[in-house]
Amino acid sequence: MRAAAVPSVTGALRAMESLLLGAGQRTARRNAWTAVLEDRRRAKDRVETQHVLEAVAGRTSQAT
Numbered sequence: 001m002r003a004a005a006v007p008s009v010t011g012a013l014r015a016m017e018s019l020l021l022g023a024g025q026r027t028a029r030r031n032a033w034t035a036v037l038e039d040r041r042r043a044k045d046r047v048e049t050q051h052v053l054e055a056v057a058g059r060t061s062q063a064t
Contacts, residue, residue, distance in 0.1 A: 007015075017026055 017029075021029070
């Protein structure tokens with residue numbers, strides 16, 4: 001006898017989404033979330049770049 005698989009929260013939310021939203025709304029929501037994730041990645045890259053530039057600037061000013 002096999003135990004029934006328990007649906008994940010993500011799976012349950014996607015099932016509710018498919019019942020409540022039309023295909024166009026789902027696509028728009030996913031596109032918006034993808035844009036949010038990309039903005040977060042770019043912000044992280046900017047912070048890392050700023051730290052590198054500050055470190056290089058600090059070394060340059062000490063060398064002179």
